[in-house]
Every structure is written in structure tokens, then in C-alpha cells.
Amino acid sequence: MLLLLFETSDGRYxxxxxxxxxxxxxxxxxxxxxxxxxxxxxxNYRGEPVPLFDLCILSGGASCRxxxxxxxxxxxxxxxxxxxRLIGLIAERATDVFKCxxxxxxxxGILLGKSSSPDAIKSDKNExxxxxxxxxxxxxxxxxxxx
Amino acid sequence: MAFQFAKKVSVxxxxxxxxxxxxLFIALSGTGGLLGMRDTKxxxxxxxxxxxxxxxxxxxxxxxLLTEVSNSVEKVLYEQLTWGEATKRVKTATPAIDKKINxxxxxxxxxxxxxxxxxxxxxxxxxxxxAMVMEVxxxxxxxxxxxxxxxxxxxxxxxxxxxxxKINHLIADRITSVKKEYERSEKRYSWSKGAFWATIVxxxxxxxxxxxxxxxxxxxxLSRLTKAINTxxxxxxxxKLHYDINDEFGVLxxxxxxxxxxxxxxxxxxxxxxxxxxxxxxxxxxxTSQQEATANEHAxxxxxxxxxTxxxxxxxxxLMTTMKKVNDLTQNAxxxxxxxxxxxxxxxxxMVQMEKSTGSIVNKLxxxxxxxxxxxxxxxxxxxxxxxxxxxxxNAAIEAEKAGEYGMGFSVVATEIRRLxxxxxxxxxxxxxxxxGVQSAVSSAVMGIDxxxxxxxxxxxxxxxxxxxxxxxxxxxxxxxxxxxSISDGIEAQSLGAKQISEATGQMNASAQxxxxxxxxxxxxxxxxxxAAQGLQKAVSKFKVE
Numbered sequence: 001m002l003l004l005l006f007e008t009s010d011g012r013y014x015x016x017x018x019x020x021x022x023x024x025x026x027x028x029x030x031x032x033x034x035x036x037x038x039x040x041x042x043x044n045y046r047g048e049p050v051p052l053f054d055l056c057i058l059s060g061g062a063s064c065r066x067x068x069x070x071x072x073x074x075x076x077x078x079x080x081x082x083x084x085r086l087i088g089l090i091a092e093r094a095t096d097v098f099k100c101x102x103x104x105x106x107x108x109g110i111l112l113g114k115s116s117s118p119d120a121i122k123s124d125k126n127e128x129x130x131x132x133x134x135x136x137x138x139x140x141x142x143x144x145x146x147x
Numbered sequence: 148m149a150f151q152f153a154k155k156v157s158v159x160x161x162x163x164x165x166x167x168x169x170x171l172f173i174a175l176s177g178t179g180g181l182l183g184m185r186d187t188k189x190x191x192x193x194x195x196x197x198x199x200x201x202x203x204x205x206x207x208x209x210x211x212l213l214t215e216v217s218n219s220v221e222k223v224l225y226e227q228l229t230w231g232e233a234t235k236r237v238k239t240a241t242p243a244i245d246k247k248i249n250x251x252x253x254x255x256x257x258x259x260x261x262x263x264x265x266x267x268x269x270x271x272x273x274x275x276x277x278a279m280v281m282e283v284x285x286x287x288x289x290x291x292x293x294x295x296x297x298x299x300x301x302x303x304x305x306x307x308x309x310x311x312x313k314i315n316h317l318i319a320d321r322i323t324s325v326k327k328e329y330e331r332s333e334k335r336y337s338w339s340k341g342a343f344w345a346t347i348v349x350x351x352x353x354x355x356x357x358x359x360x361x362x363x364x365x366x367x368x369l370s371r372l373t374k375a376i377n378t379x380x381x382x383x384x385x386x387k388l389h390y391d392i393n394d395e396f397g398v399l400x401x402x403x404x405x406x407x408x409x410x411x412x413x414x415x416x417x418x419x420x421x422x423x424x425x426x427x428x429x430x431x432x433x434x435t436s437q438q439e440a441t442a443n444e445h446a447x448x449x450x451x452x453x454x455x456t457x458x459x460x461x462x463x464x465x466l467m468t469t470m471k472k473v474n475d476l477t478q479n480a481x482x483x484x485x486x487x488x489x490x491x492x493x494x495x496x497x498m499v500q501m502e503k504s505t506g507s508i509v510n511k512l513x514x515x516x517x518x519x520x521x522x523x524x525x526x527x528x529x530x531x532x533x534x535x536x537x538x539x540x541x542n543a544a545i546e547a548e549k550a551g552e553y554g555m556g557f558s559v560v561a562t563e564i565r566r567l568x569x570x571x572x573x574x575x576x577x578x579x580x581x582x583x584g585v586q587s588a589v590s591s592a593v594m595g596i597d598x599x600x601x602x603x604x605x606x607x608x609x610x611x612x613x614x615x616x617x618x619x620x621x622x623x624x625x626x627x628x629x630x631x632x633s634i635s636d637g638i639e640a641q642s643l644g645a646k647q648i649s650e651a652t653g654q655m656n657a658s659a660q661x662x663x664x665x666x667x668x669x670x671x672x673x674x675x676x677x678x679a680a681q682g683l684q685k686a687v688s689k690f691k692v693e
């Protein structure tokens with residue numbers, strides 16, 4: 001399987017390429033009044049409005065810095081059985097992919113509610129990387145509230 | 148009542164009244180005594196005139212009759228005398244007898260007339276005696292012894308016995324009269340004794356009572372006054388006396404109160420003055436100690452000045468030798484300055500050329516900086532391209548992954564593209580670093596050259612200034628020589644002056660020490676003054692005032 005590597009304010013994470021629709025450069029978004037602080041706004045993606053989630057703010061830090069390598073990862077969010085919704089995740093240093101087998105992914109064995117990702121893998125630079133679980137990190141209620 | 152009255156009358160009148168009372172009693176008792184004495188004198192003169200004198204006269208008449216007349220007759224009878232002698236004796240006795248009888252009658256007549264005259268009844272006896280004497284004379288002229296003898300026995304002797312009897316009777320009568328007079332005077336004496344004692348007792352009683360009241364009224368006031376004076380002596384001046392009567396004591400007490408007020412005022416003033424004196428003394432003492440300190444400092448300063456002056460004198464001597472050397476050196480300096488001036492002109496020319504060169508270098512460096520900026524812009528573009536290539540390769544790899552086995556070859560291409568993009572990014576990063584290095588080097592070079600140019604400009608300016616100054620120096624050095632000579636003279640004068648100053652400071656030091664000594668004396672005097680002021684305050688503090 002192919003994993004996209006990126007960074008938030010609290011470390012390096014990986015995301016399964018099957019969940020990704022496209023990676024696009026950072027764009028200035030339109031703000032949504034009354035939304036949580038990690039929802040930075042809405043962009044127009046091929047005529048479709050897409051809400052953006054800043055993963056740096058979501059993991060408890062400041063907003064992502066605006067480098068070339070800071071990009072928007074468009075993913076399909078499974079809201080319920082039929083409906084998938086397109087959302088954008090802002091992440092730093094989303095410049096590399098990493099190929100591995102599904103069996104290489106070891107479990108940390110610890111589930112801490114919604115805020116923690118249980119899965120961990122090792123990248124080729126012998127670096128410990130956690131698998132980012134979008135549905136666990138961003139609650140359905142928040143996403144539903146946006147559509 | 149009497150006391151109240153006595154209180155209202157002034158002391159003078161009280162005293163005068165008292166004395167008047169005493170004088171009255173003395174006059175009364177004196178008059179009484181005088182009257183008594185007069186009575187006694189009158190009674191004594193009466194006794195003498197009425198009784199004693201007649202008695203004596205009676206006795207003399209009797210004696211004359213017996214001794215002269217009867218005795219002459221008897222002696223004739225016994226033939227001891229001649230007739231003639233006897234007649235002569237009787238004849239000489241007759242006027243004496245007559246005279247005595249007349250005197251007696253006169254005395255008796257003085258005591259009174261008529262019934263009061265004690266001799267009135269017995270006047271006949273004396274007439275008889277006169278007749279008898281005549282008869283005796285007649286008989287004696289007869290020279291007849293018988294007749295004389297008969298006359299003597301029958302006529303003369305009985306007559307004499309009868310006369311003697313009558314005389315004795317009269318004397319007894321006079322003695323009775325004296326006795327009566329004595330009894331009368333006894334009565335008068337006892338009466339006037341009683342009156343005298345009564346006057347004395349009443350007088351003493353009155354004098355004592357009046358004196359007692361007077362004394363009490365005076366004593367009361369005196370005790371009040373004494374008490375007030377005692378209070379005042381203890382220092383309490385707040386006590387005042389009250390007295391309503393306007394007499395001598397009123398004046399005295401008013402005077403006392405006024406005196407107390409004045410004393411109080413005086414004490415207050417003394418107290419204030421004492422406090423003021425004390426504070427002034429404290430100030431004076433403070434200023435005196437300051438003066439003392441100043442004087443000491445002064446002395447120290449003077450000695451320092453003396454030392455400095457000595458040094459100045461020594462230094463002036465050194466200076467004189469130095470000045471001679473300076474004179475030589477100025478000549479050398481003038482020559483050296485001339486040479487320096489020509490050298491400076493050469494430096495100035497070089498500097499102007501250097502300034503021009505730095506200007507061209509700065510221009511070239513700014514061109515370099517612009518070029519570096521261009522390179523940086525190109526590098527930014529390459530960087531952007533590399534980033535977009537990376538993005539593209541990522542999306543391509545994701546799509547290839549989604550295509551599964553059909554996308555395998557595409558995936559490899561995507562990976563290669565991404566590696567190229569990464570290498571490009573690294574290379575551009577290196578270029579960016581280098582360009583940044585060039586840019587910073589250029590800007591620092593520009594800054595350095597700017598600074599250098601500025602320094603050069605400043606140096607040129609300085610050299611010009613230096614050159615001008617050097618010219619001035621040369622002029623001055625040339626002018627200097629005569630001045631150096633005059634300075635040398637001045638220093639000599641200074642050395643002399645320093646010596647004179649040294650002597651003057653010595654005198655000043657002595658006078659400063661004298662001043663310090665006198666200030667110390669003043670300090671001692673102030674201390675004594677302070678003690679006196681404290682004593683004064685202590686003495687005044689005994690007085691209690693409002």
C-alpha cells in the first residue's frame with residue numbers, strides 16, 4: 001500500500017493513498033462564521049465547495065505555516081453508509097510517499113478515545129510514523145454540521 | 148457690733164480713737180489727783196493759818212506775860228532786880244505783847260467773822276491782859292514793895308492762872324479744830340481713793356477691750372498678709388488677696404497684689420528670656436563649634452597652602468631650567484614643522500585619488516548586487532517549478548496506486564519524476580544559499596567601502612585641517628621664542644612671589660591658630676553662659692505662675 005507522509009504540530013503522520021482524492025497547493029479560503037477554530041474556511045474545488053481542516057490546530061498547536069510544501073489533501077469523508085463527503089486537510093511537508101505492506105503496520109495497542117491514532121508504522125528513514133485516521137480525528141457531528 | 152464698726156473705720160482713726168481714750172482716762176485720773184492735792188493743800192494751809200499759827204501766837208503771848216511781866220515782878224519781890232530794871236523790861240515787853248495780840252486777832256479775823264471767828268468770845272481776855280500790863284507798870288512805878296506784893300498775890304497771880312487756863316482752853320479748841328479738819332480730809336481721801344480706783348479699773352478695761360479689738364482687726368489682716376507672703380516666698384505667685392475696705396491695709400493689699408502681678412510678669416519674662424537665652428546660646432554654641440571646625444579646616448588649608456607654595460617655588464625653579472630647554476626645542480620644532488608641512492601636501496593628493504577609486508568600486512558592487520537579485524528571482528521560479536513537479540508526481544503516484552497493477556509502470560515514472568523534482572529543489576536550495584552569500588558579501592563590501600570612503604574623506608579633511616594647523620603651529624613656533632623668554636622671566640618672578648606667599652601663609656597660620664584659640668575661649672564662655680541660663684531657668688522654675 002502507498003502512504004502519503006505529512007507533519008502536524010505534534011509529529012509526523014501517514015495517510016492511506018486510497019482515501020486521497022487529490023493533493024493541491026495551499027489556497028486562501030473563505031471563512032465560515034461560527035465554525036470551530038480548526039475549520040479554517042471553504043474553497044472551490046472544481047465547482048464544489050469543500051471545507052478545510054487545519055491539522056496543526058486540530059493537534060493542539062498554531063495554524064500550519066505557509067510554505068510551498070504546505071498543501072491541501074482532499075479526502076472522501078464517510079459521513080454515513082451511502083454518503084461520502086469531500087473535505088480538505090491542511091498539512092505541512094506533504095511532499096513524499098512511502099510504500100509498504102499492510103502487514104508492516106504494527107499496532108500501538110492503545111486507543112485513547114477520539115483524539116488518538118492507534119496505528120504506528122516505521123518509515124524507510126527508520127522514523128516512527130503514526131497512521132492518521134481521519135474519521136477518528138474529525139468527528140462526524142462536526143462534518144455533518146458543515147453540510 | 149464694735150468689731151464690725153472697727154472693721155469699717157480706717158486703722159488711723161482706730162489708733163487715734165484708742166489713744167484718745169487712753170489720754171481721756173489719764174486726764175480724768177490726773178484731774179482727780181490734782182483736785183485731791185489742791186484740797187489737801189487748802190486744808191493744810193487752813194490748819195496752819197487757823198490752828199497752828201494761833202497756837203504759836205497764844206503760846207508766845209503766854210510766855211511773854213509769864214517771863215517778862217510776871218517774872219520781872221517776882222524778881223523785884225525777891226530783890227534780884229531793881230525797880231527800874233523791872234519797869235524797863237515790862238515796858239519793852241509791852242509793845243511785843245500788843246503786837247502778838249494784834250497778830251493773833253488778825254489771824255483769827257482771817258478765818259472768819261462773827262460766829263465763825265473762834266476768838267470773838269475771848270477777845271475780852273486779851274483786853275484784860277493789856278489792862279493788866281498797864282496796872283503792873285503803874286504798880287512798879289509806885290516803888291512800894293508791900294503794894295507790889297499785895298498786887299502780885301491778889302491780882303496778878305489769879306489773873307495769870309485764869310489767863311493760862313483760857314489760853315489752854317483756846318489751844319485745846321484749836322486742836323479739836325485740827326482733829327475735825329483731819330477727819331474731813333480722811334473722808335475726802337477715802338472718797339477720792341474710791342474714785343481713783345474706779346477710774347483706773349474702768350480705764351484699764353476700756354483700754355484692754357479697745358486694744359483687743361484693734362489688735363484683732365490688725366492681727367487678722369497681718370496674718371492673712373503673712374500667709375500670702377509665705378505662699379509667695381514658696382514661689383506661688385498665683386495667690387491673690389481680697390480686701391474690701393478702702394483703708395491703709397486696702398492700699399497695702401492692693402500694693403501687694405500689684406507687686407505679685409508685677410513679679411509674676413517679671414518671672415514670666417525672665418522665664419521667656421531664659422528660654423530664649425538658652426536657645427540663642429545653643430545656636431551660638433552650634434555656630435561656634437562650626438566656626439571652630441572652620442578655623443581648624445582653615446588652619447589645615449593654610450598649612451596645605453604653605454606646602455603647596457613651597458612646592459610651587461621648587462617647581463618654578465625646575466620650570467626655569469625646563470624653559471631653557473623648551474627654547475632650544477622650539478627652534479628644532481620650527482624646522483621639523485616645515486618639513487612636515489610639505490609631507491602633508493603629498494598625503495592630501497594621495498587621499499583625493501583614493502576617494503575617487505572607492506567611488507568606482509561602490510558603483511561596480513551595486514551592479515553585482517542587482518545581478519545577484521536577478522539570480523535569486525530565477526532560483527525562486529525554479530523552486531516553484533520543482534514544487535509543482537513534486538505535487539504532480541505525488542498525485543501521479545496516488546493515481547497509479549489506485550490503478551493497481553495497470554499503474555505499476557506509471558508509478559515508477561512518478562517516483563523518478565519526484566526524485567528529479569527533489570534533486571532540483573536541493574540544487575536550487577544550494578544556489579539560493581550561494582546567491583544569499585553573494586548578496587550579503589556584496590552588501591557588507593558596499594558598507595565597508597562606504598565606511599572606507601567616509602574614512603578617506605574624513606582623513607582628507609583631517610589632513611587638510613592638520614596641514615592648516617601645522618602652518619599655524621609653524622607660525623606660532625616662530626612667534627614662540629620671545630614669549631618663551633618672557634615666560635622665563637615670569638617664572639622667576641613667580642618663584643619670588645611663591646616665597647613671599649610662603650612667608651605670608653606662615654603668618655596666616657599663626658593668626659588662624661590664634662583665631663581657633665579665641666573661638667575655643669568663646670566656647671568656654673558660652674558653656675558658662677549656658678550654665679548661668681540653666682541656673683536662671685531653674686531659679687525661675689521655683690515660681691508658680693498662671
